[in-house]
Amino acid sequence: MLVAGAARPVAQSRPAVQPRAPVLEIDAPASLRTVAERVARFPLSGLANAMRLAGLTDPGPPIDVVLVAEGSELARRTPSWISGFADPGRSLVVLFPGRTRLYPTDSLEALLQHEVAHVLFSRAARGRPLPRWFNEGLALAAERQVGFEDRSRVAWTRIRHGEVPLSDLERLFTGGPAATRRAYAVSSALVGDVLDRHGDAVAGRILARLGQDRPFPRAFEEATGEPLEAAVGRFWRRRPIWVRWVALAGRPLYQWMVITMLALGAIYAHRRRRAEQRRRWAEEEERELADDLLRQRLRAADVRAPGSAYDEH
Numbered sequence: 001m002l003v004a005g006a007a008r009p010v011a012q013s014r015p016a017v018q019p020r021a022p023v024l025e026i027d028a029p030a031s032l033r034t035v036a037e038r039v040a041r042f043p044l045s046g047l048a049n050a051m052r053l054a055g056l057t058d059p060g061p062p063i064d065v066v067l068v069a070e071g072s073e074l075a076r077r078t079p080s081w082i083s084g085f086a087d088p089g090r091s092l093v094v095l096f097p098g099r100t101r102l103y104p105t106d107s108l109e110a111l112l113q114h115e116v117a118h119v120l121f122s123r124a125a126r127g128r129p130l131p132r133w134f135n136e137g138l139a140l141a142a143e144r145q146v147g148f149e150d151r152s153r154v155a156w157t158r159i160r161h162g163e164v165p166l167s168d169l170e171r172l173f174t175g176g177p178a179a180t181r182r183a184y185a186v187s188s189a190l191v192g193d194v195l196d197r198h199g200d201a202v203a204g205r206i207l208a209r210l211g212q213d214r215p216f217p218r219a220f221e222e223a224t225g226e227p228l229e230a231a232v233g234r235f236w237r238r239r240p241i242w243v244r245w246v247a248l249a250g251r252p253l254y255q256w257m258v259i260t261m262l263a264l265g266a267i268y269a270h271r272r273r274r275a276e277q278r279r280r281w282a283e284e285e286e287r288e289l290a291d292d293l294l295r296q297r298l299r300a301a302d303v304r305a306p307g308s309a310y311d312e313h
Contacts, residue, residue, distance in 0.1 A: 002026040002040040003062075019051045022059035022116060024093075028067035035097050035108070036067055042109045050117035050142035054124035055204020063091050063119050065112065070098045081177035086115040088122030110143055117142045124204065126211035133169045134216070136184055137191025138203055163236045166228075193235045198224050 004024040021044040028036035051059065068074050075096060078085075083099035086092065093115040100108045117139040121130060164172070164186055172183035194202065202223050209219035220228045 002036055004040045004042065004044065004065075019048075019057040020059055021045070021047060022120065023062040024065050024112075024116070025062050026065045026067070029069055029072075031069050032067045032097060039065065039067065039095075039108065039112060042112060046109070046113050047116060047120070047142075050113065050120050050139070053138060053142050053200055053203040054117075054120045054207055055201070056120060056124050059120060060123045061091060063093060063116060065093045065095065065116075068094060068096050070096065079177075081180060084111050084115045086118035086122075088119045089127065091119060093119065114139045114143050121207060124207040124211065128210045128213070130207075130210065131166070131170065131216055132173050133166060133183065133187040134191060134206075136173070137187035137189075140184065140188040141191050141195055141203075166232060190232065190235050193238065194224065194231060197231075197234075 002025070004026060024040075024044070026036050026040055047059075051057070074094070078096070080099070082096070084093065084095040087094070093112070095108070095111055095115065097108055100106075100111050118135060121135060121138060164182075169183055169186055169190075172179040172186075174180075175183075191203075205223035206216075206219050209222055210216060212219075214222065217228045220231070224231065
């Protein structure tokens with residue numbers, strides 16, 4: 001068994017409060033021994049954001065990290081689009097290293113931090129259950145900012161399915177790979193919107209109130225000062241302008257409008273080109289007429305010239 005993070009303090013912007021990094025005890029089969037050694041060397045300072053969002057200075061007891069090979073029974077029983085999961089009640093994180101390129105994580109290190117963050121959030125909430133959308137969105141907020149791929153998935157979700165109620169968002173996590181990706185994207189954007197509006201510390205306040213046996217909607221309202229439904233409604237209303245345009249572009253009426261405008265634009269451009277061609281032809285004809293007139297005058301002048309040269313007075 002390898003141990004990671006046993007003596008590494010988590011970096012913090014305020015030196016007065018130095019939370020300890022969680023201790024990770026890594027276990028892996030012989031086939032993944034090299035991978036386990038690499039995981040043990042991962043810097044755990046990246047978990048500083050998760051600790052800060054959770055409002056924790058003490059991460060609690062060690063967390064077991066188990067690496068699972070693809071040929072194992074557990075890997076066969078786990079859907080292929082799941083690259084890892086956490087069991088906070090057992091202080092356990094399970095990772096499938098062969099699946100780490102799956103959205104929303106893009107590396108084994110990011111996957112490790114994502115799943116460990118779930119354990120930390122559960123500890124901050126004293127083991128009380130978290131809504132899946134909030135748990136996943138908060139883990140993604142600790143890991144990275146909302147990116148273009150997330151925004152694109154939210155826009156496409158809006159186009160195809162409209163605004164997603166929280167009850168539907170929870171079900172998306174168990175609806176297959178495409179639905180799961182949409183669930184992650186919307187959750188990430190929704191939690192990011194809450195943090196942008198109320199500050200990062202609001203996450204720790206929500207988790208702390210959950211730990212005091214508040215239902216999540218009440219914990220959310222007490223921590224943010226607004227009902228959960230109002231925050232979700234504001235989130236959908238505040239989508240960026242380009243998301244609204246993309247959503248509008250998916251409607252048949254708008255598509256016909258665009259096609260009509262493009263056709264009218266093509267007709268106008270064609271008529272402008274024809275008018276410009278006719279103008280050039282007219283100018284060329286005028287130049288040719290002028291040239292013909294000049295040549296006729298020159299020929300007339302050449303005929304008179306010899307007679308004038310021998311005239312006698």
